[in-house]
Amino acid sequence: MSKKGIFGGTFDPIHNGHLHVAYESLYKLHLDKVIFMPSGNPPHKTNKKLTDSCIRYNFIKKIIQNEEKFDISDYEINKKGLSYTYETLEFFNKMEPKTKWYFITGADCLMDICLWKNANKILELCEFVVFNRPGYSKEEIIMHKNKVEEKYNKKITFLDIPILEISSTNIRKKVKKGENISYLVPEKLEDLLTKMNLYKL
Ligand code: ATP
């Protein structure tokens, strides 16, 4: 049975924290592929100005192009209206019913999964995998994971790996201030941001 992970996010822009998490899931969970899924119009970020989805998508595509086991899907960016995770998982399960699907997220997402539409279905349609993120202690995550597992009677996998203190918010702020972002993002992305003069305003 093939095992694939879906790694969703706004990726505004993709950074080394994302790539690190994608690699770790690939090897620790023995996945055949990790599919990056940039969101089009995420329900929880409706009041935030997002960079155009095609730009976010193309950045990821260029960054992962030489990684055989990384893939990208345009399913959510092409979807009309809001993109809900349970619908994405339904779609992928229907498309490849023999594949075991994993959904990869940072601890921040675990904290509010109860607010996601049809959380119960989400946990049914995939193995939900959580990574640590700056701002959350391991104990806090495990406690919350236990609560969610109990509430929905479903198992959640916690991958305890070293975390990189990087966020897209921080990258955007740094670019705006004219600060250096080397080693926080792939060199290729740094060049693309400069070329397109993104996040300067
Ligand atoms: P923003 O600051 O704009 O929210 P972000 O860095 O949190 O950006 P997202 O696109 O929101 O990136 O996140 C996509 C997924 O990647 C989420 O599951 C998030 O928890 C996870 N993630 C982002 N950065 C890291 C990191 N440094 N370490 C582990 N997981 C991360």
Ligand code: MG
């Ligand atoms: Mg985020």
